[in-house]
Amino acid sequence: MFALLEALGGASVLFEPQHPHPLTDTVVYRPDFGRKKVGINWGIFNFYWPRTRRLVQRHIYRMTPSVTILTSIWDERPLRSYTHLPLVLDAHNVDAAAMAERFGPAHPFTRCVRAQEQRVASRMQHIFSCSEIDRQAFIERYGVTEDRVSVVPNGADVRAIAREAQQEFPPELEDRLAGRIVLFFMGKLDYQPNKAALDFMNTHLMPRLEAARPGAFTLLVCGGPVPAGAFHPSIIFTGQVEKLPPCIRRADICLAPLFSGSGTRFKIIEYLACRRPVVSTPKGAEGLGCVSGEHLLLAEAEAFADRILSLSDTPEQRRLLGEQGYAHIAAHFDWQAIIPGWQSVLSQWS
Numbered sequence: 001m002f003a004l005l006e007a008l009g010g011a012s013v014l015f016e017p018q019h020p021h022p023l024t025d026t027v028v029y030r031p032d033f034g035r036k037k038v039g040i041n042w043g044i045f046n047f048y049w050p051r052t053r054r055l056v057q058r059h060i061y062r063m064t065p066s067v068t069i070l071t072s073i074w075d076e077r078p079l080r081s082y083t084h085l086p087l088v089l090d091a092h093n094v095d096a097a098a099m100a101e102r103f104g105p106a107h108p109f110t111r112c113v114r115a116q117e118q119r120v121a122s123r124m125q126h127i128f129s130c131s132e133i134d135r136q137a138f139i140e141r142y143g144v145t146e147d148r149v150s151v152v153p154n155g156a157d158v159r160a161i162a163r164e165a166q167q168e169f170p171p172e173l174e175d176r177l178a179g180r181i182v183l184f185f186m187g188k189l190d191y192q193p194n195k196a197a198l199d200f201m202n203t204h205l206m207p208r209l210e211a212a213r214p215g216a217f218t219l220l221v222c223g224g225p226v227p228a229g230a231f232h233p234s235i236i237f238t239g240q241v242e243k244l245p246p247c248i249r250r251a252d253i254c255l256a257p258l259f260s261g262s263g264t265r266f267k268i269i270e271y272l273a274c275r276r277p278v279v280s281t282p283k284g285a286e287g288l289g290c291v292s293g294e295h296l297l298l299a300e301a302e303a304f305a306d307r308i309l310s311l312s313d314t315p316e317q318r319r320l321l322g323e324q325g326y327a328h329i330a331a332h333f334d335w336q337a338i339i340p341g342w343q344s345v346l347s348q349w350s
Contacts, residue, residue, distance in 0.1 A: 155333040158329055161273040173238065197257045220238065
């Protein structure tokens with residue numbers, strides 16, 4: 001969001017349920033249904049709340065913006081009567097594809113998401129997709145013409161992350177990692193793809209590594225909420241940490257064993273921004289343009305442990321993957337490389 005606002009310049013107004021943005025005019029609305037953490041993300045219904053919907057409509061009527069940018073398919077609800085207002089969707093993924101993987105294509109919620117995404121896609125003057133895979137999905141699923149959808153990838157302030165990675169690693173954790181090969185995973189641990197990844201690492205990966213090399217590996221997991229229940233003794237949960245890059249930098253190998261979801265994964269961008277070697281499933285690295293063996297290593301579930309064992313024996317390969325991965329991410333996924341892609345399209349309404 002910070003990068004998109006930077007691309008828009010100063011003449012923009014942001015609607016959000018949080019505190020006012022420090023650099024942009026902000027309309028804050030309440031309540032925020034996204035605070036609910038039961039089942040789905042209930043924040044998708046924020047603009048269906050009558051009071052919030054009317055608030056948006058009043059401001060749109062007064063401001064008469066040259067273009068309105070949606071960052072979710074659910075943001076379209078207050079704008080249905082504005083048939084002549086230019087609308088642009090900045091799509092972080094293809095929502096219906098992600099829901100079909102999670103619930104199945106025939107599930108009522110999957111069908112609801114697909115119908116909403118179809119409605120929104122047909123209304124947009126333009127769609128920004130985060131990868132070429134997602135771009136083709138909008139074209140093939142919803143009949144969006146090729147000239148109405150372009151790729152603007154998810155990104156990060158790569159150089160800032162690299163600088164922050166040099167800061168001190170928490171000393172209270174260091175004592176628990178000494179002498180171990182440190183594996184690393186991070187993310188929202190109540191997000192379904194991350195929950196599935198954690199289950200895989202707990203029940204399959206860590207037992208395989210422990211059997212191959214007893215006492216050699218520790219898996220450091222950053223993020224919350226920390227799940228309840230019994231976990232492999234070599235897994236350490238930190239909960240949410242103040243600064244992630246020093247934790248990433250401490251790892252010997254970073255992991256992304258993801259089997260579902262859409263869009264591109266910020267975790268791999270951040271891993272590589274810290275120059276860490278990465279082992280990922282093909283699904284986890286989808287949309288990043290990374291080449292296995294050059295920028296990271298790819299492995300399906302059955303070969304994941306073998307990839308880690310091999311990489312743990314070759315420090316020079318780990319270093320090379322980290323450096324080459326960083327160069328790829330810095331060239332293609334730093335915000336300064338990405339912002340012109342937004343600006344070139346949005347300039348037609350300036």
